[in-house]
Amino acid sequence: MKNIVTVFLILLISHHGSCAKILGVFTSPGPSHYILGSTLMKALAEKGHDVTLISSFGEKKPPKTKGTYRDIVVTEIMKKMNELIAGGQVNMFEHAKMSPLPAAAFLARMMPRIMEPGLGNKEVQKLIHSNEKFDVVIVEQFMNDAEKALSTHFGAPLIVVSSMWANYWVNTLVGNPSPASYIPMISTDYSIPMTFCERLENSLLFLLTEILFKWYVYPYENATIKKYIPNGPDINDVLYNASIVLMNSHPSLNQPVPYVPNMIDIGGFHVQPPKKLPQDLQEFLDNAKDGVIYFSMGSHLKSADFPPEKRDAILRAFSKLKEKVLWKWEEDVLPGQPKNVKLSKWLPQQSILAHPNVKLFITHGGLSSTTETVYHGVPILAIPVFGDQKLNARSAMNNGFGLMIPYNEVTEDRFTKSIQEILNNPKYRNSAKQRSEAFHDRQVSPMDTAIYWIEYVIRHRGAPHLRVAALDLPWYKYHLLDVIGFLVLISVVTGYVSYNSFRAVCRKICNKRKSKKLKQN
Structure with missing residues (x-):
C-alpha cells in the first residue's frame, strides 16, 4: 500500500x-x-x-x-x-482602391x-x-x-x-533584418525582385511606417497600457x-x-484533417463529373457586399461554365443565380478543399486560405482587397499555382478568361501539387x-x-551611423590635413624657385 x-x-x-x-x-x-x-x-x-x-x-x-x-x-x-x-x-471593398501609402496610414490609425x-x-x-x-x-x-x-x-x-x-x-x-530592397511591405503587391520604382515606393512606405509607429501607434498603445493596467509598464x-x-x-x-x-x-x-461533410455538400461534390469551383471571400469579407456590377459580372462568367460552383454567399437569395451554382452561408473550407473534385479555389487571398489551398494542392484565382491579400496573391502568381485579378479590375471577360486559363492549363495544378509536397515535407x-x-x-x-x-542598441548604433560618422570625420580631417600639407609643400617649393631666380638675376 x-x-x-x-x-x-x-x-x-x-x-x-x-x-x-x-x-x-x-x-x-x-x-x-x-x-x-x-x-x-x-x-x-x-x-x-x-x-x-x-x-x-x-x-x-x-x-x-x-x-x-x-x-x-x-x-x-x-x-x-x-x-x-x-x-x-x-x-473593406473601398479599401481596395487605396494605394499602399494611404492604406498603411489607414491601418495604423484604425487598428x-x-x-x-x-x-x-x-x-x-x-x-x-x-x-x-x-x-x-x-x-x-x-x-x-x-x-x-x-x-x-x-x-x-x-x-x-x-x-x-x-x-x-x-x-x-x-x-530581425528587413531590407526594403527585396522584402515588400504589407499591403503591397510588388514583384520579386522589385523594380526600381517599386523599391523606391517600398522604401518610402518603410519610412512612413516607422514614423507612424514611433509617433502615433506606440504612444497610443502606451496610453492604453496606463489606462487599463495598474502600474502598467x-x-x-x-x-x-x-x-x-x-x-x-x-x-x-x-x-x-x-x-x-x-x-x-x-x-x-491550424490545418485539420478533413471531416465528414454534410450530406448535401457530399453529394454535390461527388456528383460533379466536370469538377467544382469553390468560391469564398473569407470570414471577414462578404460576397453579398459586392456591388451589383461586380456580382453580375461574376454570375455571367459562372453561367458559361460546365463546372459546378460552390459559393459562400451570406444571404438567402442570390439574384440571377445560375443553375450550376450552389450557395451556403457557411462552408467547411478545409474539408471542401480536400475533395478530389475541387479544381479551383476563388479566394480573397488571405494567408489562412492560401495556406489551406497549398496544403491540399488546389490552384487559386485571387481577388485581393486589403492587407496582406495582394502580396499573397502576387506570391501565388510568382510561384505558378494561381492568378490574380485586382478587385477594381474584375470584369466578366477577365474573370472568365482567368478561370478558363487555370482550368485548362495543367501547369497551375502541377505547381500547386509541387508546392503542397514541399509544404508537407517537414521533420516535425x-x-x-x-x-x-x-x-x-x-x-x-x-x-x-x-x-x-x-x-x-540604439538605432544609430544598429545602422552604424556613429561608425560611418567617425570614418567620414577622419576622412575629412585627413583630407583637410593632406590638402593643407600639400599646399604648404607646393608653396615652399615655389618660394625656393622664386628665390633662386632672384639670386640668378
Missing part, C-alpha cells in the same frame, strides 16, 4: 511539473485570426496545460481536453469594429482604436486585478501592442504569434521582450527571408513545433539566450 501511495505521489508531482498555466490573447475581430489562436490554445490544453484564452469569439461548447480550458470573450472589439463600419469609416476596448472588458479587468499567475503569455501580433503588457503584469515570458510572415510588425521587435519596456515569435509562414508559401534565432515557422499549424508537424517552442520558453524561463544583441 505504501508503494502505491509513493507511486501516486510521484505521478502527481510529475504531472504538476509538466503542466503550465498559459494565457492566450487573440482578440482580433477577424474569425480567421480566432481560428489560429483557438487551434493553438486547444492543442496546448490537450497536451495537459491549463489554458485561458481571451478572444472576441469563444467556443460554443467547451472543448474536452486533458488540461483545463477557459474562455474570456470580449465583445467590445467587435462592437467598436461594427460601429466604425456602420459609420462608414471602415469599408489601435479598434483593439483598445478589449483591455477594458469586465472579465479581463477582473483577471488583471486577480492574484493569478501564468507561466507564459501568448499574444497575437496585430496592431495590439498594449496587450503585451499583460506578460509584464503577470510576471511571465512573452510569446508573440504572427498571423503572417516576417514583416515590419515583428521584425523590429526581435532585431512603459511601451518601450514591453515591445522588445518577446522570447520567441511563432510565424504563420513557411518557405513553400512565402518568400525566404532572414530569421534571428527566436523566430520559428509554424505555417499550417507545425503544431508539434509550436508546442515544443512554447514549452521550451517555459522550461528556460523566457529563453533570454535567444535574444539578439541588436535589441540593446
Whole structure:
C-alpha cells in the first residue's frame, strides 16, 4: 500500500511539473485570426496545460481536453469594429482602391482604436486585478501592442504569434533584418525582385511606417497600457521582450527571408484533417463529373457586399461554365443565380478543399486560405482587397499555382478568361501539387513545433539566450551611423590635413624657385 501511495505521489508531482498555466490573447475581430489562436490554445490544453484564452469569439461548447480550458470573450472589439463600419469609416471593398501609402496610414490609425476596448472588458479587468499567475503569455501580433503588457503584469515570458510572415510588425521587435530592397511591405503587391520604382515606393512606405509607429501607434498603445493596467509598464519596456515569435509562414508559401534565432515557422499549424461533410455538400461534390469551383471571400469579407456590377459580372462568367460552383454567399437569395451554382452561408473550407473534385479555389487571398489551398494542392484565382491579400496573391502568381485579378479590375471577360486559363492549363495544378509536397515535407508537424517552442520558453524561463544583441542598441548604433560618422570625420580631417600639407609643400617649393631666380638675376 505504501508503494502505491509513493507511486501516486510521484505521478502527481510529475504531472504538476509538466503542466503550465498559459494565457492566450487573440482578440482580433477577424474569425480567421480566432481560428489560429483557438487551434493553438486547444492543442496546448490537450497536451495537459491549463489554458485561458481571451478572444472576441469563444467556443460554443467547451472543448474536452486533458488540461483545463477557459474562455474570456470580449465583445467590445467587435462592437467598436461594427460601429466604425456602420459609420462608414471602415469599408473593406473601398479599401481596395487605396494605394499602399494611404492604406498603411489607414491601418495604423484604425487598428489601435479598434483593439483598445478589449483591455477594458469586465472579465479581463477582473483577471488583471486577480492574484493569478501564468507561466507564459501568448499574444497575437496585430496592431495590439498594449496587450503585451499583460506578460509584464503577470510576471511571465512573452510569446508573440504572427498571423503572417516576417514583416515590419515583428521584425523590429526581435532585431530581425528587413531590407526594403527585396522584402515588400504589407499591403503591397510588388514583384520579386522589385523594380526600381517599386523599391523606391517600398522604401518610402518603410519610412512612413516607422514614423507612424514611433509617433502615433506606440504612444497610443502606451496610453492604453496606463489606462487599463495598474502600474502598467512603459511601451518601450514591453515591445522588445518577446522570447520567441511563432510565424504563420513557411518557405513553400512565402518568400525566404532572414530569421534571428527566436523566430520559428509554424505555417499550417491550424490545418485539420478533413471531416465528414454534410450530406448535401457530399453529394454535390461527388456528383460533379466536370469538377467544382469553390468560391469564398473569407470570414471577414462578404460576397453579398459586392456591388451589383461586380456580382453580375461574376454570375455571367459562372453561367458559361460546365463546372459546378460552390459559393459562400451570406444571404438567402442570390439574384440571377445560375443553375450550376450552389450557395451556403457557411462552408467547411478545409474539408471542401480536400475533395478530389475541387479544381479551383476563388479566394480573397488571405494567408489562412492560401495556406489551406497549398496544403491540399488546389490552384487559386485571387481577388485581393486589403492587407496582406495582394502580396499573397502576387506570391501565388510568382510561384505558378494561381492568378490574380485586382478587385477594381474584375470584369466578366477577365474573370472568365482567368478561370478558363487555370482550368485548362495543367501547369497551375502541377505547381500547386509541387508546392503542397514541399509544404508537407517537414521533420516535425507545425503544431508539434509550436508546442515544443512554447514549452521550451517555459522550461528556460523566457529563453533570454535567444535574444539578439541588436535589441540593446540604439538605432544609430544598429545602422552604424556613429561608425560611418567617425570614418567620414577622419576622412575629412585627413583630407583637410593632406590638402593643407600639400599646399604648404607646393608653396615652399615655389618660394625656393622664386628665390633662386632672384639670386640668378
